Amino acid sequence: MGWKAEEYGDSHEGIVGAVLADGSEPKPVYLDVGSGSSGHRTSEWWAYDGRMRRPKAAAYRAACSCGWRGPSHLIDWDQAKDDRLDDLDTSRPYSEASP
Template identity: 65%
Template sequence: MGWQTEEFGSSHEGMVGAVLADGSEPKPVFLDIGSGSHMHRTTEWWAYDGKLSRPRADKARGSCSCGWRGANLYPIDWTQRDGDGLHDLDTSGPRDDWAQHIAEVESRSVPLPSEVEDLLHRLEDQLDALAAGAPLAALKAVAALERLVGRIGREAASTVEADELSWETIGRALGLTAKEARSRLTHVKLRR
């Protein structure tokens, strides 16, 4: 079970990763979850229980799809089980470490001007109230916002492309991977 933020999505999907006794990170495990040809792939801590020729994880840590790995290691006690008989691990430490990583990603991204951030919060509050009290008016406002966002987004994406920045630079500014940044700009340019 992974962690995501709305802002950074799959560019920074977090999870509890496994660490072997020698300090290395094991290769992904493939799990047969049905009769189909698809094999699920995971690197989550619980898959490394030493069964079915899989390595046994000694510790866990926060990890992120961007490649970040937490420095803090958390021991795994394979004898601990929850009420359903599944292995139990307090994941709050790895999750807190990942949350700190996300805070660092946010701090490296382009900041929004405080006036714009405040305006967005106020707009969200007003639209939430409108959706509860006058849902048709809320839908009309959302349609107007979509048109506005589409137009301004296309203008901004064209300007960014004209600046000829690298995808890595654009990604870092948005808190995304280079691949996700390229995808976002393409999506914004095609939005009507």
């Protein structure tokens, strides 16, 4: 789930994006959402967990559609045992997302 800065119009919409170990951002991934030929495309951090040949994110950060990026925050994958990604606190980028 992302955010939108209403006072700035459509130019400031963002997500909590993934950061790879080398500091780069991975390409968007397509998720199979069931039957049909189309899938869901995302660049949100949670999609980069290393499964299904996707890269594993080392960190997450605020990523705005205007190109602005917030500081990176390391992901503690040990904290997300048993696929419980909702146990990870990723709230910091939302408070930092005021370009």
